[in-house]
Amino acid sequence: MATSSTILRPSRKNSKRADRYDFLSVSWVDSTGREHSRRASRRLRTAVPADAEIWPTARLNPTLFAQSSASPSTRLLDGVLQCDRDVHPTDIAVCTVVISCDAEAHVVPIFVTGSSGDPLLVELSDTHLPVFVRVAAAIIGWRVVMLPELSGVERRNLRMVKGARDAVRTSPVDVARVLSAAESPMSIGDLCQSVDCEGPEQAIPIVGDLLWRGRLTADWTQLFTLDTIVTRHVAAVPGRA
Known part of the structure; x- marks a missing residue:
């Protein structure tokens, strides 16, 4: 990001x-x-x-x-x-x-x-x-x-994720499921398939919202697809390398 x-x-x-x-x-x-x-x-x-x-x-x-x-x-x-x-x-x-x-x-x-x-x-x-x-x-x-100047790809990703998260109807349970499944790097497609949120398509807005808020990380300089690798963001612990 x-x-x-x-x-x-x-x-x-x-x-x-x-x-x-x-x-x-x-x-x-x-x-x-x-x-x-x-x-x-x-x-x-x-x-x-x-x-x-x-x-x-x-x-x-x-x-x-x-x-x-x-x-x-x-x-x-x-x-x-x-x-x-x-x-x-x-x-x-x-x-x-x-x-x-x-x-x-x-x-x-x-x-x-x-x-x-x-x-x-x-x-x-x-x-x-x-x-x-x-x-x-x-x-x-x-x-x-x-704020730094964004590339054309980053701007497209911003608009795409913004559109996806507009439809989000998150619940703490669904968010917890997505974050738990994303502890290891995996593609967005695999992540959505692995989460039980009333169908894989229901998980896409949640993934987008978590990417937007920085709780999931991905390479924003590459165009987002279902093959894009995401992982859970782990905040640094003070005093640890």
Whole structure:
């Protein structure tokens, strides 16, 4: 699975240098289509997600972007799915945040609330982020998560698994059966055949949901088929090699 890298908040020492950026401003469009623009300050920490159009990731549906003021790109829709899979936010805001510094401006395409309740700016790139964006995030109290560019195959897998898990009706018993059967590497087809979930086809959405949540692992860079090998993800135990 592709991993994300998080830009940590600058240290207090570095934050003291933020006075040089007191002209930083943040702009966004709220759920009613009204545009806002304010100077970067701690007061903005929760203002943007409170204003934005938000839906819980438990019912994540990229077609909701069609109701926004701007027409979304395929990269943005795939980025929303990638964010849901890799960041595991509690909700995602349908808004872009523009951070400006003098004559420069940078668009951060996705705004989410993390599992800890903290607002996160999600950047669909892991190569470069302007320094003034990092400074603005530090002033406001936001974190920035950078997601790597996906290959075409990874994007197809995202859409395929998203479609499969939409139909999932999991029960703790069925999930436990799938995870138990997947302790040793096996193909998705064999895994579904080995689990008694009222027919092999009933297990496919469960496998997809577990792949999405990282409880099953597979090579996302190869196109998923029934021959794709999956195995149960085992979390590392602190203190063990």
